Amino acid sequence: MLRRSLLAGVGLLAICAGAASGADSLAGRSVAWPSTDEIVRVATLRDHNTRVVLLGATLLGMAAGLVGSFTLLRKRALMGDALSHATFPGIVLAFLLGNAMGLGEKSLPLLLAGATLSGVLGVLTILLLGRFTRIKEDTALGVVLGVFFGLGVALFRVVQNLGSGSATGLQSFIYGKAASMVPQDVEWIAAACLLAIVVCAVFFKEFRLLCFDSGYAAGQGWPVLALDTVMMALVVTVTVVGLQAVGLILVIALLIIPAAAARFWTERMVSMVWIAAVLGGLSAMLGAAVSALFPKLPSGAMIVIVAASVFGFSMLLGSARGVLPRTVRQRALRKKVGRQNLLRAIYEINELSGDDASVVGFDTLQTRRSWSAAELRRQVERAKASGDLVTTAGGVRLTQTGREEAARIVRNHRLWEMYLITHADVAPSHVDRDADMIEHVLGTAMIEKLEALVEEERLRRNVPSSPHPLQP
């Protein structure tokens, strides 16, 4: 388990490292390393242009992280993928329209309007196909993504045929070219970002309900469809303003990766949203900075690679759900359970023989649970190290502290058994195994509650006798 999860993490890191080293070895071929001076210029934000670009990318990353958190939890992560591909024909058509009306090479509002329109059309098609036909959602996504993008590709040839470099203007929408951002673009992004924050703040409670239990939300009378529409509208907004910086193929990454990475750090939705926004902003800023240093590298790809590294790091080390911390926690729990099982087994054997301090043989212990000899040895060694028992020739004996601890454990076990028998109607012959599962995680408050429930006054003083015959 541990080995496999480590492998997963290492694999991810290897990819990221591979990307980095790939770029390294290519340096000799075509990417020129920037001089120290250039690095300092970008790092200290000396150029106005760099400032504009980095600000725009950061804001975009934050908005995408914010909105992405909700779509991730709503399990709509890939909807954004289909949506962003579906904006392509809209952009090309708007470009052709603008050209025909003589609006100049690149009228941003017109292009964004076209992108929004065809993106919304794509999402609507997906929703309608899912609602009215037998086409499953994943297929609907694939169909819309492919067909809309195909229409865009077909029309894009017309733009290319127009010549005069007009195609390169649109190229930035496909691969992302953060460097081509001008202050006016950043204003758009800032406005969209602000809108996303306000809407998310206003609808936070509703969105959270929708993400965790949409059926319950509908039952409570919330307008689920309308709320979903608002959420998708946010996705459309972020996607459309993100097209320029990240490109339409990769803008989905900004919506998914920071949110998925944030999920590893927390179990609380409010914190997740904040962390996602921060991680998104950070990745976009760093990616844009790298792309500013290496003008040949498309900024969309660089942003995604940075975000993926952040994801790999989070998946490995994230405090709440990261692979390593979880493995450590699971090990600790297994250790605790093993120790408690051992102590209880010794205590109950002692109890049967009527002698508190007698030596318990290994083969007697071996029959108590389905543990292998090696496992039993390991547990005994561990318990010995923590001073719970001493080993003698052929057996083990509890120490004073070990006996007290064992008494506490057995008491929990039996309280839980009595509770299950009295209140859950579990048969006494089955109760041992059921209690076995839960007893290790009983807290003090829970024990007090159980004591009150079982209402056995004498329980308060010592270990109750087992409600079922103990197996020798």
Next chain:
Amino acid sequence: MSGVFHGWSWELDGWIVVVGVLCAMACALPGNFLVLRKMSMMGDAISHAVLPGLAAAFFLSDSRASFPMFAGAVIAGVLTALFTEWIRGHGKVDEGASMGVVFTTLFAIGLVMIVQAADHVDLDPGCVLYGAIELTPLDTVRVGAWEIPRVAVTLFCVLAVNAAFVIAFYKELEVSSFDSALATSMGINATAMHYALMTLVAVTAVAAFEAVGNILVVAVMIVPAAAASMLTDRLPIMIVWSLAIAVLGAVAGHLGAVGVPAAFGCGSVSTAGSIAVALGVLFGLAVLFGPRHGLLSRATHQLRLSWRIASEDVLAMLYRIEERTVDSDMLAEAMRLPRLRGWLLLRGLVHSGLVTRKGADVELTEKGRMMGRDLVRSHRLWETYLSRYAALREDHLHLSAERLEHATGRNIQAGLVERTDSPEVDPQGKRIPPPTD
């Protein structure tokens, strides 16, 4: 029509169509199983993610030789499936999201590498994304006595491999697609089938990328199968349909790419894009006109059913009027019919000889009276049955019986009579009319 064939050359356009058809068929075949397994987006993910594999192959071999490209892409494709599974399993991330993380990352890496490779290998990043099917006839290899485009040969091989795989492992694919638990219990290794399919998808994506580009692969893969699934419920027929749709889409796509813009007086558009659009149109037609699941057929079916029920309601109402057992509730319900619909219904009933009209008066014919009586009989029998066996409250009886009466034939009536000991009257004391013969 002459516009379409203006400048048509069999040397060039003929091969383009052949390449398109081969590509669409090779893709559509595994696409069927992606659609069935609800893994369409996996096809998209893999086709994006083969990019770094391709790029690495370009670097290592300094050429566009086929073998390294296939090897690189297969590795990248299988890695995509593996990583997605790892992130989903160990990171407990939703499957869609883990797919999104993996393929965008791999695609980004691939994009960076391709941009670098472009200086080095004869390669246009645009072609990788949108395909360059128009240029494929220029790059030929000699097979026997013929000069055949290299891409056509590759695609033909991939199509043959795909077909061989589907035929050889048909049963395994079918069972594991519909019910992987059943497949496992039958001794089929569902995981192996999964990765085998993913490998095929990766190989197909590589073979197709020169023709239709990296992203449109998903269109030729998914759309024919999706359209075919609207046309049939049986897998073999669905596969045949998907191949037919693929061929049609590819041919129509190239004709459209050459012909449609010419009709508007501008140059041609990209064939790859227009194949995707043609497939989309075919999909739209299948969704609309599919024989059983199509929107149109479902709508007419529902319309006919609701029409029949409304007509029967009118007949039963008229019978009750003749019987003078109409109470105010029923009348109110009857009045709720919109005027136009009521008028149309009456016309329909007159037309089928169930009702006659004298001025404003409406009267049942003998045939109509029989049908009305039959319905009222079913209705009251149901009320009796439901009040006795389902313990429904009296004010709930009418609504339930109202729904059931339309689906009650002779046999059910006889059964009801038997279970309720041939009652004379229903729970409200209304007489149950005798059976019609």
